[in-house]
Amino acid sequence: MRIADLHGRRVAVWGFGREGRAAIAALRKQLPSLPLTLYCSDSEIEAAKSFEAALEIVGAEPDANALRRFDIVVKSPGISAYKPALLEAQSHGVKITSGTALWFGEKPDERVVAVTGTKGKSTTSALIAHLARALGVRTALAGNIGMPMLELLDQQAELWVIELSSFQTGEAGSLALGVITSLYEEHLDWHGSRERYVTDKLRLADVSRALLVNALQSALVERTAGHSQRLLFGQVDGWHVADGWIHRGTRAIFQIERLAAPGAHNALNACAALAALEAIGLDALGAAHSLATFLPLPHRLQPLGDRDGWDWVNDSISTTPLATLAALESLHGRAVTVLVGGHDRGLDWSPFVDAMSVTPPHAIVCMGSNGARIESALRAAQVRCPVTRVDDLGAAVATAKIQTPADGVILLSPGAPSFDQFRDYAERGRRFAELGGFDGASITGIDGLGIS
Template sequence: MRIADLIDRRVAIWGFGREGRAAIRALRQRGGEQHFTLFCSAGEVDAARAFDPALDIVAGEPDAAALGRFDVVVKSPGISAYKPALLSAQMQGTRFTSGTALWFGENPDARVIAVTGTKGKSTTSALIAHLARALGVRTALAGNIGLPLLELLDQPAELWVIELSSFQTGEAGPLELGVVTSLYEEHLDWHGSRERYVADKLKLADAARTLLVNALQPVLLERTQDHPHRLLFGTPEGWHIGDGFICRGTQAVFAIEQLAAPGLHNALNACAALAALESIGMDALAAAPALAQFRPLPHRLQPLGAHGGWHWVNDSISTTPLATLAALESLHGRAVTVLVGGHDRGLDWTPFVEAMRIAPPNAIVCMGSNGARIEAALRGAEIHCPIMRVDDLAGAVAEAKTHIPRDGVILLSPGAPSFDQFKDYAERGRRFAELAGFDAAAIAGIEGLGIG
């Protein structure tokens, strides 16, 4: 669907986050004075009215009848495609689209690398853009990483690197390369089941002429084995990690210790980025030295520094238990007190608990709406380290300070979303920085968003 298909139709925008605002701007740009309706929360009404006084604003969650009054509804990604009201309106003839789908409709000939994955998709996307620019390629970095595609409508780039969440993979148009970094359990509240999450995530394979996947993930390998043009990273024949280096086959290319982004998982993200460039015909070996200049993304294993006699690491982006395990692995050998918990999406914490039985950290502080469930699982497994439970992040930081030796690490890696207490993971990360004694404003946004 293209934006022109919405002209002179009954159109609503559902959601007034950044994606919703980008959609309104794009529709106004192409549709002029056309009448549009916005569905938003009651708390957003005043801001929406100031943003576009011509909008017909409806506060609250729309039901099937409200949605059914429109020919097309442009939906924000966070709104589940499986809501009963949406499905009912769809059956009655209302079409649902998104900013992502509209951008692809407007740009059928764009050269696109789209990246998804339960973990690693943001860092891998940023790495691909960073390395492509190091080769002199005019590259756009946008999508779920923090810049809606419609904000770059009509802007030219030689290469588009687009991060897609599992909410968006089915909205992508045909593209040159799809990259899947990992596949674990996540977002069950949106998708409704693990199987549906996996199926939605892998819709990217349907859009991608070539598919690049992580060879270290058996489930991912099995689920993508029928793709006609599948490539792998993480294998000895291609880009992989070996003996402290990022390697291309038998050639040691880049020392992992030179990466500013810590952890073997980030080294594997670098392998994915190099393999992606190579697969579309770019000189990955020539780009590899630029890995030394890549700065870690904020809230992703971000070292804040030392304060009060401890080291502080902000991994607020961690929204699955397996992401927390990866964070702990990156700090192996150090005394770490980890802060876990947040919004409860019903994810299985068993792998985390089992890992804690084998290699417990210095201490674990459980917080948030699923803190009690995590604590109960840990105590039931008789984990051999102090386990505390508190209500909120401030209490977790205070408790951590009493259970960490001098020069130890206090790690925020919640393994859960922030929605029980914060607007998003970034707000949670900034609050953690404040509680640790740092200037939250100094936590920069993601470098490289947009076109450069």
């Protein structure tokens, strides 16, 4: 669907986050006289009036009857496609689209690499863009990583690197290359079940002329075996990690300790990025040295520095238990107190608990709405380290200061969303920095968003 197809139709926009605002702006630019109804939260009404005076604004979530007033609904990614009101409206002929779908409708012939995955998608996307730019390729970095694609609708790039969440993979158009970094359990509240989450993630394969997947994930390899142009990273005859180096086959290319982004998983993300460049015909070997100048993404295993004798690491972006395990692995050998817990969306914490039973950190502090559930599981497993439960992040940091020895690490890697206490992971990460004695306001956005 193109934006021009909305002319003369009854159109609603659902959601007034950055994606919703980008959709309104794009529609207004091409169809300035099109009547638009916005559904947003009651707290957003005044901001919406300031943003666009001509909007009809409803400060409430629409039900099916409200949605049936429209021909087309442009929804934001955070609104589940499986909401009963949306499904019922669709059954009555209402078309549901999104900023992602509209961008692909407007840009059907662009050279696009789209990246998804439970873990690693943001870093891999940023790495691909960074390395492509190092080769002199005019590259766009956008999507779920922090810049809606519609904000760049009128701009030109030789290569579009787009991060897609599981909410967006079913909305993508034709791709030169799809990249799937990993596949674990997440976002069950949006998708409704693990199998539906996996199915939605793998929709990326359906629109990708070539598909690059992680060879270390057997289930992912099996589920994508039928793709006619499937490529793998992480195996010994391609880009992989071994003996402290990133290799291309038998050739050692880049020493892992030179990566600013720590951890074996980030070395694997670098392999994914290099394999992606190679897959679209760019000089991956020539770009590899530029891994040394890549800036780690904020809130992703971000070293804040030393304060009061402890090293502080901000991994607030961690919203799954498996992401927390990866963070702990990157700090193996250190005395780590890890802060876990947040909004409870029903994820299975048993892999985390099992790992803590074998290789526990120095201490675990459980917090937030699922803190009690995590604590209970850890105690039932008789994990051999101090386990403490507190209500909120402030209390968690205070407890960590008491429990962590000198030269130890205080790690925020919650394994859960922030919505029980904060607006988003970035606000949580900045607050953690402030509680540690750092300037939270200095943690800015992701380097490299947009086109350059």
